[in-house]
Amino acid sequence: xxxxxxxxxxxxxxxxxxxxxxxxxxxxxxxxxxxxxxxxxxxxxxxxxxxxxxxxxxxxxxxxxxxxxxxxxxxxxxxxxxxxxxxxxxxxxxxxxxxxxxxxxxxxxxxxxxxxxxxxxxxxxxxxxxxxxxxxxxxxxxxxxxxxxxxxxxxxxxxxxxxxxxxxxxxxxxxxxxxxxxxxxxxxxxxxxxxxxxxxxxxxxxxxxxxxxxxxxxxxxxxxxxxxxxxxxxxxxxxxxxxxxxxxxxxxxxxxxxxxxxxxxxxxxxxxxxxxxxxxxxxxxxxxxxx
Amino acid sequence: xxxxxxxxxxxxxxxxxxxxxxxxxxxxxxxxxxxxxxxxxxxxxxxxxxxxxxxxxxxxxxxxxxxxxxxxxxxxxxxxxxxxxxxxxxxxxxxxxxxxxxxxxxxxxxxxxxxxxxxxxxxxxxxxxxxxxxxxxxxxxxxxxxxxxxxxxxxxxxxxxxxxxxxxxxxxxxxxxxxxxxxxxxxxxxxxxxxxxxxxxxxxxxxxxxxxxxxxxxxxxxxxxxxxxxxxxxxxxxxxxxxxxxxxxxxxxxxxxxxxxxxxxxxxxxxxxxxxxxxxxxxxxxxxxxxxxxxxxxxxxxxxxxxxxxxxxxxxxxxxx
Numbered sequence: 001x002x003x004x005x006x007x008x009x010x011x012x013x014x015x016x017x018x019x020x021x022x023x024x025x026x027x028x029x030x031x032x033x034x035x036x037x038x039x040x041x042x043x044x045x046x047x048x049x050x051x052x053x054x055x056x057x058x059x060x061x062x063x064x065x066x067x068x069x070x071x072x073x074x075x076x077x078x079x080x081x082x083x084x085x086x087x088x089x090x091x092x093x094x095x096x097x098x099x100x101x102x103x104x105x106x107x108x109x110x111x112x113x114x115x116x117x118x119x120x121x122x123x124x125x126x127x128x129x130x131x132x133x134x135x136x137x138x139x140x141x142x143x144x145x146x147x148x149x150x151x152x153x154x155x156x157x158x159x160x161x162x163x164x165x166x167x168x169x170x171x172x173x174x175x176x177x178x179x180x181x182x183x184x185x186x187x188x189x190x191x192x193x194x195x196x197x198x199x200x201x202x203x204x205x206x207x208x209x210x211x212x213x214x215x216x217x218x219x220x221x222x223x224x225x226x227x228x229x230x231x232x233x234x235x236x237x238x239x240x241x242x243x244x245x246x247x248x249x250x251x252x253x254x255x256x257x258x259x260x261x262x263x264x265x266x267x268x269x270x271x272x273x274x275x276x277x278x279x280x281x282x283x284x285x286x287x288x289x290x291x
Numbered sequence: 292x293x294x295x296x297x298x299x300x301x302x303x304x305x306x307x308x309x310x311x312x313x314x315x316x317x318x319x320x321x322x323x324x325x326x327x328x329x330x331x332x333x334x335x336x337x338x339x340x341x342x343x344x345x346x347x348x349x350x351x352x353x354x355x356x357x358x359x360x361x362x363x364x365x366x367x368x369x370x371x372x373x374x375x376x377x378x379x380x381x382x383x384x385x386x387x388x389x390x391x392x393x394x395x396x397x398x399x400x401x402x403x404x405x406x407x408x409x410x411x412x413x414x415x416x417x418x419x420x421x422x423x424x425x426x427x428x429x430x431x432x433x434x435x436x437x438x439x440x441x442x443x444x445x446x447x448x449x450x451x452x453x454x455x456x457x458x459x460x461x462x463x464x465x466x467x468x469x470x471x472x473x474x475x476x477x478x479x480x481x482x483x484x485x486x487x488x489x490x491x492x493x494x495x496x497x498x499x500x501x502x503x504x505x506x507x508x509x510x511x512x513x514x515x516x517x518x519x520x521x522x523x524x525x526x527x528x529x530x531x532x533x534x535x536x537x538x539x540x541x542x543x544x545x546x547x548x549x550x551x552x553x554x555x556x557x558x559x560x561x562x563x564x565x566x567x568x569x570x571x572x573x574x575x576x577x578x579x580x581x582x583x584x585x586x587x588x589x590x591x592x593x594x595x596x597x598x599x600x601x602x603x604x605x606x607x608x609x610x611x612x
Contacts, residue, residue, distance in 0.1 A: 018411060025420065033426075098327070107321055125343045128345075133338065182323030236436070259441070269430060
């Protein structure tokens, strides 16, 4: 390997510019988030007087105290946590149980079922017909409307199916000879071997539910059932004043309050980020290779 | 199921062919597997296929009270209304304009960034930059929109503040200007998706045969020539697949993104098919008309993905299917 090619002047200038641009991109990503974090701990007058800052002159926690003392916020936070937890369990369970039979090449009817799944990726009924189904099922204003319509992501299903296909058939065969039913094989052999992929897709689904704004927008009218994302929207949108009049406790959306709500809605994602990055990178690559 | 039974796979081959009640036996033999299939299939039937049947209301004057069977059939009335009405040109123009901007700016961005990262040989810098630029992928559109309002609006907005401080003049409310809508949307998309999409190109870059670089160097190729003659051809299949995927989704603007950035002041440039469907269907209750608009977009999307796949094959590349 020749290292000389990296020593020329042109090459060094190229490297310097390259590093500068990439670090710049990193900063563009990071700075808005840091500004919002700093702003959430700053006083209203400081936010108004300083255009941009990364550290508040005077450290104030009153915004957060206000938030955690206000019903609307606490309720939205608890709602979102609850829906995310229950929803993730339901969605992962449905995905795993469907992926397992689809992984069995000898199962009559498997191809038909797979094609039914894949067709939904290419074509769908769309917003209104789906809304009408959810309405006919009586799920409007129900938390289940935030979970069930998106219960199985076809892409995740197919990745999990491919993973199951790779598992050594001999282990399952041995269990069957010992008198295990398919159900027993699934719970005692397959699931314990699948812990990493279960963890990965739990994160996938959890992030999806936590970040979902379209489902609550479509299916939830009742302001007492708002999720965090809806609240963030109502507080920071262009018509925040009008939107918030739907609430029984009317309050003035100060700038600091907006910052703090954005921080609260982002924080769990950032806390999980190291795991997310590791698993998602793996997931996105499996997905791109095996489909 | 019939086709599968006609050509028995390995397992079923043990049973004699054409034996009466074979389907019933297979059902019994694999009862647990079929049982496990039921909840998932039920999901797809109820939330994917029943809505497809619901598309019939695009050809009806649907009245919820009368139901799918009771509502009057009107043929292509809603489609004629759409194509001859005042909305169609605006929706088509806005959608295609954004699609074009996506092709020009959003599509190449991750390729360029991935190539730059690939040239970076200081591992710690590379890893740090990667960790940072992946973050926005995990943030919701609501958060991205909120950050945009915080940075770009006229009160407290950082950009308006800076422009005012350094260039003077009156502050501009970027989020309320129709002409600023498209640049803001593209900036958002770049910020949120570029870093993450580099993963796919970086994986392709990692697979490039290193001997090719050695050979190119022997022939006296500098770094830029290696980039042009070795690296780019090597990741071309990946670029083609990504291009097909993108053209299939050309009309699919992210509903959440556009909806969150639309307000009464910028509606003239902001409205695209998806947000229009929501606005007309849910807010105004015109279920049938909105469904017709959605169906038009859905069919156009299917044609686009098959068309671009066909085109890729004609150009001698591997398609998706």
